[in-house]
Amino acid sequence: MAITFDASKKIFKLDTVSTSYAFAVHSEGYLLHLYYGAYLPDNNLLSMLDRGMFASFSPDNPNCIASGFSPDVQPSEYSVNGTGDFRVSALQICNRNGDISTDVRYVSHRILAEKPALCGLPSLRDENGDSETLEVTTRDSVTGAVVKLYYTVYSDLPVMTRSAVIENDSDAVMELERVYSTCLELPTMDYDMVHLYGKWFKERTVTERPLCHGIQSIASKRGSSSHNHNPFVALKKHGSSEESGEVYGVNLVYSGNFAIDIEVDGFNTTRLIAGINPTDFTWRLEPGESFTAPEAVMVYTDKGVGEMSRIFHRTYRKHLIKSPWRDIERPVLINSWEAAYFDFDDDKLVAFAHEAAKMGVDMLVMDDGWFGHRNLDDSSLGDWYVNETKLKGGLAKLIDRVNAEGLKFGIWYEPEMISPDSDLYRAHPDWCLHVRGRENSPARMQYVLDMSRKDVRDNIFEQMCSVLQNNKIDYVKWDFNRNITEAGSALLPPERQKEIMHRFVLGTYELMDRFVKAFPDILFENCSGGGGRFDPGMLYYSPQIWCSDNTDAIERLTIQFGTSMCYPVSTFGAHVAARPRTPLSTRANVAMCGTFGYELDPRKLTEEEKAQVREQIQDYRKYNRLVREGDLYRLIAPTDDAFRCAWEFVSPDKNEAMLTSVVMRMPETMFYVQRLRGLDPEKLYTDTDTGEVYSGALLMNAGVNLTRAVYQDGESVVKHFVAK
Numbered sequence: 256m257a258i259t260f261d262a263s264k265k266i267f268k269l270d271t272v273s274t275s276y277a278f279a280v281h282s283e284g285y286l287l288h289l290y291y292g293a294y295l296p297d298n299n300l301l302s303m304l305d306r307g308m309f310a311s312f313s314p315d316n317p318n319c320i321a322s323g324f325s326p327d328v329q330p331s332e333y334s335v336n337g338t339g340d341f342r343v344s345a346l347q348i349c350n351r352n353g354d355i356s357t358d359v360r361y362v363s364h365r366i367l368a369e370k371p372a373l374c375g376l377p378s379l380r381d382e383n384g385d386s387e388t389l390e391v392t393t394r395d396s397v398t399g400a401v402v403k404l405y406y407t408v409y410s411d412l413p414v415m416t417r418s419a420v421i422e423n424d425s426d427a428v429m430e431l432e433r434v435y436s437t438c439l440e441l442p443t444m445d446y447d448m449v450h451l452y453g454k455w456f457k458e459r460t461v462t463e464r465p466l467c468h469g470i471q472s473i474a475s476k477r478g479s480s481s482h483n484h485n486p487f488v489a490l491k492k493h494g495s496s497e498e499s500g501e502v503y504g505v506n507l508v509y510s511g512n513f514a515i516d517i518e519v520d521g522f523n524t525t526r527l528i529a530g531i532n533p534t535d536f537t538w539r540l541e542p543g544e545s546f547t548a549p550e551a552v553m554v555y556t557d558k559g560v561g562e563m564s565r566i567f568h569r570t571y572r573k574h575l576i577k578s579p580w581r582d583i584e585r586p587v588l589i590n591s592w593e594a595a596y597f598d599f600d601d602d603k604l605v606a607f608a609h610e611a612a613k614m615g616v617d618m619l620v621m622d623d624g625w626f627g628h629r630n631l632d633d634s635s636l637g638d639w640y641v642n643e644t645k646l647k648g649g650l651a652k653l654i655d656r657v658n659a660e661g662l663k664f665g666i667w668y669e670p671e672m673i674s675p676d677s678d679l680y681r682a683h684p685d686w687c688l689h690v691r692g693r694e695n696s697p698a699r700m701q702y703v704l705d706m707s708r709k710d711v712r713d714n715i716f717e718q719m720c721s722v723l724q725n726n727k728i729d730y731v732k733w734d735f736n737r738n739i740t741e742a743g744s745a746l747l748p749p750e751r752q753k754e755i756m757h758r759f760v761l762g763t764y765e766l767m768d769r770f771v772k773a774f775p776d777i778l779f780e781n782c783s784g785g786g787g788r789f790d791p792g793m794l795y796y797s798p799q800i801w802c803s804d805n806t807d808a809i810e811r812l813t814i815q816f817g818t819s820m821c822y823p824v825s826t827f828g829a830h831v832a833a834r835p836r837t838p839l840s841t842r843a844n845v846a847m848c849g850t851f852g853y854e855l856d857p858r859k860l861t862e863e864e865k866a867q868v869r870e871q872i873q874d875y876r877k878y879n880r881l882v883r884e885g886d887l888y889r890l891i892a893p894t895d896d897a898f899r900c901a902w903e904f905v906s907p908d909k910n911e912a913m914l915t916s917v918v919m920r921m922p923e924t925m926f927y928v929q930r931l932r933g934l935d936p937e938k939l940y941t942d943t944d945t946g947e948v949y950s951g952a953l954l955m956n957a958g959v960n961l962t963r964a965v966y967q968d969g970e971s972v973v974k975h976f977v978a979k
């Protein structure tokens with residue numbers, strides 16, 4: 256059984272195929288963490304709690320003086336504030352008296368043969384009963400705060416999820432000031448913290464630094480997970496690498512303000528907490544109400560950072576992404592944005608479709624600029640009706656014409672936004688987030704709708720439905736193009752204004768949920784000024800997310816490598832653009848590591864380029880299953896090497912592999928041998944281009960000589976191998 260409770264020792268043990276996680280119920284009811292790491296057959300772990308001598312400054316529990324116990328030094332399953340644990344708290348509640356002391360103790364537990372959904376929040380799913388969930392209930396006997404901790408393990412993957420539900424079992428209001436989702440304790444500090452930083456046009460660059468004493472954090476308070484930090488951290492044991500060594504990965508299924516804090520204390524132990532950012536947050540919990548914290552996904556492996564990523568990828572492909580498109584080859588699309596920006600009409604779009612069809616493209620996506628009177632980014636968000644001056648004869652007619660060219664049709668929306676210059680704003684100026692008496696700060700000349708309001712969501716839903724229901728639309732790009740400022744809601748009383756950032760995210764999730772249920776066949780792609788909201792919360796609703804507005808193939812390498820830390824490449828919106836720094840072939844080879852499509856004016860391609868595009872699309876169809884379902888091996892990271900970047904996909908049965916190598920800058924030497932990974936050493940693989948046959952052992956140990964294949968700036972090569 257995956258989850259066990261040893262009643263004699265009062266130890267919970269949660270096992271996966273290759274990991275174990277254990278914690279104990281202390282005689283006084285505290286939940287104390289014992290272990291997370293490689294699989295253990297037994298549970299003789301209580302000695303882990305002996306932390307040696309500590310000072311009289313560390314508070315005792317009155318019932319266990321002299322037993323060597325203090326909340327100050329013990330590893331906690333869910334750290335609370337104000338009662339002896341001075342490290343970062345997962346939970347802080349302002350109680351009826353205004354104090355912020357909480358002390359929760361074990362009450363009961365249940366082991367469930369299923370994975371309960373999280374109220375109002377996206378979360379991983381169970382498929383065919385392949386998971387078990389532990390629910391542990393704890394309670395503060397003074398305040399009536401009930402904390403339920405949820406842990407799920409899967410039978411087929413070394414992954415676990417955690418979340419927490421706080422209930423108010425008292426007759427007074429409580430104010431939740433911090434509610435994190437998980438608390439991970441490690442007995443040492445010899446780890447590097449790996450995370451993804453960036454900005455617009457340069458998202459998710461991998462960076463790492465050794466842990467040091469004190470608190471180190473990443474966070475967003477921009478209203479979305481953001482371009483700047485991703486809700487992901489890995490703790491990599493010193494000396495671990497891409498291919499070997501211990502790594503813990505934590506990723507939060509949340510699209511709003513998050514924080515991941517890591518504290519190293521004077522005992523050189525490490526505590527990581529991940530959850531909703533407590534800055535700008537307080538939640539009033541009325542008697543009888545409950546609050547659900549988002550889910551955290553945790554991976555442990557002793558096989559390096561690459562294996563951690565592959566575990567996340569398999570997990571998200573199987574248990575997170577819901578869309579029926581998850582396992583299907585996605586249409587090759589051509590998007591109008593970089594081809595035309597706002598300067599298009601029906602005839603131009605049909606001309607795009609006409610040229611694109613000849614090259615084998617499947618779908619035309621009409622990006623921003625088709626609605627209201629939007630000819631620039633300064634108006635009309637919220638007015639989701641067709642601009643018939645641009646699209647003469649209306650949308651249905653345009654779609655008919657595009658369909659007649661043999662292409663499907665997709666459309667762009669930015670549902671959470673409102674332009675001050677819009678009919679919607681003129682009719683409902685209080686529908687945007689705003690603070691009484693203060694002027695809103697525009698960003699991209701737009702404001703943010705108050706998604707916490709049902710009337711607002713209903714209006715947007717109805718407007719969009721009337722377009723989606725009455726037209727043959729196969730794809731929706733859902734954009735979100737600014738950060739949130741002046742975060743206030745006209746409907747919330749003053750004491751609830753600090754709930755708005757979370758309520759906004761809940762509202763967005765509710766609206767997305769309505770759409771995916773109402774239009775199950777539509778392919779949704781998320782976007783936020785490129786990849787400003789690339790997180791598991793969004794992946795729950797859409798199987799792909801536009802990775803970045805930066806479509807330069809060399810820049811994309813860093814962005815896509817960073818994104819692959821925890822997100823599967825089948826989710827990366829990646830297109831070939833008219834950015835001639837690299838040859839067209841390299842732009843396609845890089846976009847092939849993603850959903851694949853084009854972001855250019857097809858009429859401007861030369862005949863030779865059109866022939867190349869035709870071939871690229873055939874290659875996409877040939878390789879897509881391998882890219883979508885295969886295991887990714889990052890061979891040379893663009894942040895580790897000044898000259899080259901290389902990666903490889905291997906099919907789950909190891910019968911097929913594809914290697915891509917790109918020259919970022921002309922290397923010192925032409926000589927270049929690339930070793931592969933993840934193959935079966937015993938199998939014989941044929942290079943489908945040359946017909947040469949190599950053993951897997953040879954390809955992994957001697958490698959493939961690419962000396963004459965890639966040398967000049969921006970060049971790239973793809974090698975495809977099939978087992979006999």
Ligand code: GLA
Binds near residue numbers: 736783801
């Ligand atoms: C964002 C997206 C782009 C495009 C524009 C349209 O920046 O990332 O792809 O859709 O919005 O305004």
